[in-house]
Amino acid sequence: MASSLQIPAAISSSTSAFFGRLPSNNKNSRSWEVSLPRRKHGVCKCISSPSAEQTAYKTKVTRNANMAKLQAGYLFPEIARRRSAHMLKYPDVQVISLGIGDTTEPIPEVITSSMAMRAHFLSTVEGYSGYGAEQGDKKLRATIASTYYKDLGIEESDIFVSDGAKCDISRLQLLFGSEVKMAVQDPSYPAYVDSSVITGQTGLFQKDIEKYGDIEYMRCVPENDFFPDLSTISQADVIFFCSPNNPTGSAATREQLTHLVQFAKNNGSIIVYDSAYAMYISDDSPRTIFEIPGAKEVAIEISSFSKYAGFTGVRLGWTVVPKELLFADGFPVAKDFNRIVCTCFNGASNIAQAGGLACLSPEGLKAMTETINFYKENTEIIVDTFSSLGFNVYGGKNAPYVWVQFPGRSSWDVFAEILEKAHVVTTPGSGFGPGGEGFIRVSAFGHRANILEAAKRIKQLYK
Numbered sequence: 001m002a003s004s005l006q007i008p009a010a011i012s013s014s015t016s017a018f019f020g021r022l023p024s025n026n027k028n029s030r031s032w033e034v035s036l037p038r039r040k041h042g043v044c045k046c047i048s049s050p051s052a053e054q055t056a057y058k059t060k061v062t063r064n065a066n067m068a069k070l071q072a073g074y075l076f077p078e079i080a081r082r083r084s085a086h087m088l089k090y091p092d093v094q095v096i097s098l099g100i101g102d103t104t105e106p107i108p109e110v111i112t113s114s115m116a117m118r119a120h121f122l123s124t125v126e127g128y129s130g131y132g133a134e135q136g137d138k139k140l141r142a143t144i145a146s147t148y149y150k151d152l153g154i155e156e157s158d159i160f161v162s163d164g165a166k167c168d169i170s171r172l173q174l175l176f177g178s179e180v181k182m183a184v185q186d187p188s189y190p191a192y193v194d195s196s197v198i199t200g201q202t203g204l205f206q207k208d209i210e211k212y213g214d215i216e217y218m219r220c221v222p223e224n225d226f227f228p229d230l231s232t233i234s235q236a237d238v239i240f241f242c243s244p245n246n247p248t249g250s251a252a253t254r255e256q257l258t259h260l261v262q263f264a265k266n267n268g269s270i271i272v273y274d275s276a277y278a279m280y281i282s283d284d285s286p287r288t289i290f291e292i293p294g295a296k297e298v299a300i301e302i303s304s305f306s307k308y309a310g311f312t313g314v315r316l317g318w319t320v321v322p323k324e325l326l327f328a329d330g331f332p333v334a335k336d337f338n339r340i341v342c343t344c345f346n347g348a349s350n351i352a353q354a355g356g357l358a359c360l361s362p363e364g365l366k367a368m369t370e371t372i373n374f375y376k377e378n379t380e381i382i383v384d385t386f387s388s389l390g391f392n393v394y395g396g397k398n399a400p401y402v403w404v405q406f407p408g409r410s411s412w413d414v415f416a417e418i419l420e421k422a423h424v425v426t427t428p429g430s431g432f433g434p435g436g437e438g439f440i441r442v443s444a445f446g447h448r449a450n451i452l453e454a455a456k457r458i459k460q461l462y463k
């Protein structure tokens with residue numbers, strides 16, 4: 001386990017890794033490498049905004065107007081930028097990242113050894129394979145169906161293996177096109193709203209209410225037990241619904257999901273159900289939307305190995321599009337999604353898919369559960385820390401996220417305060433939508449030593 005004083009642990013998010021790879025020797029590049037004082041672990045890189053240094057030459061290509069609607073940066077790159085600036089300001093402190101929600105613990109060896117074997121096999125004549133099926137390896141599809149959807153009527157052919165849930169969120173938006181109206185939990189994982197904007201489903205951002213036009217924001221707050229009042233939704237073609245939810249950590253109950261499915265049926269809507277954290281559920285909340293009778297006619301489910309097996313870098317997920325789900329003209333949604341997948345994607349990496357199969361072996365499932373339990377212990381430490389300080393604390397029980405309320409305060413101010421005074425990175429709740437204002441999200445992904453150190457500093461700050 002890494003020492004809590006190692007800088008790489010603090011900058012180990014996928015975002016910073018991405019920034020680190022951006023070209024820095026190109027004059028037109030939008031990134032600048034900034035050398036920090038050289039230390040044991042080398043050079044840190046940070047991002048500054050483009051300036052007059054940029055070339056004046058312009059192409060004749062018009063900027064996509066939907067891209068221009070997007071507000072500022074995507075949330076997590078913005079947090080990475082602030083964290084980098086903080087590390088420049090305090091080069092000698094250890095910054096602990098409980099922000100972006102990236103996994104930190106090693107992938108169990110029973111899983112990596114299968115990937116290594118598959119990789120080595122590719123170097124043999126009999127073991128080499130090129131492009132695989134765009135929908136994924138048949139055996140993996142069948143095993144996902146039998147592991148996560150046993151006795152629920154979901155079959156191998158309903159499963160599309162992907163390179164992660166985030167990628168399929170965008171592929172689904174491409175499937176629906178610009179004419180649909182979407183509804184989304186507020187707060188929610190930002191990729192739903194941003195991909196909707198990019199696809200052209202929305203109006204402009206309205207600064208006064210912090211919302212895009214033509215999206216139904218379904219407010220999820222402690223007062224409604226984090227389940228939206230569906231009677232206030234005027235029209236929703238596609239409903240993005242994440243349970244257990246990122247960022248609030250709350251999982252919808254069977255009764256609530258039954259209500260959601262009934263609502264979708266009454267309105268002719270399609271639910272896109274994100275179950276990326278289902279294996280973190282501790283109580284009897286449903287693990288999949290397909291536990292709800294009738295869901296196959298109204299729902300798609302996206303999921304991922306990212307937070308189960310530490311596959312955030314390996315990249316592997318899946319989407320379930322039941323054959324029973326039909327568009328208004330009777331055309332099967334799965335057939336169109338298949339076309340999108342075959343056009344936009346050449347199948348998940350064969351090495352990653354070997355890892356996915358290993359995840360679902362009895363030993364793999366046991367190893368994944370152990371890793372998840374480790375993060376759940378972290379969650380308890382974080383919940384106890386904030387509860388003992390008298391804060392209202394939500395989530396944590398069914399998800400690796402703790403949602404802490406700071407009544408009357410701006411989320412970004414609280415984020416800045418905790419970063420400045422405790423050198424701990426959290427995520428401002430308002431970054432997930434206006435319903436998140438007044439909250440911060442604290443991620444339980446971290447080495448134990450870092451979680452304990454962060455807890456100590458936070459207790460010191462708010463005692």
Ligand SMILES: Cc1ncc(COP(=O)(O)O)c(C=O)c1O
Nearest residue numbers: 164165166189246276304306317
């Ligand atoms: C709710 C939710 N869905 C999807 C994703 C992305 O998952 P993946 O790594 O499979 O793209 C995340 C990642 O944080 C998430 O929180």
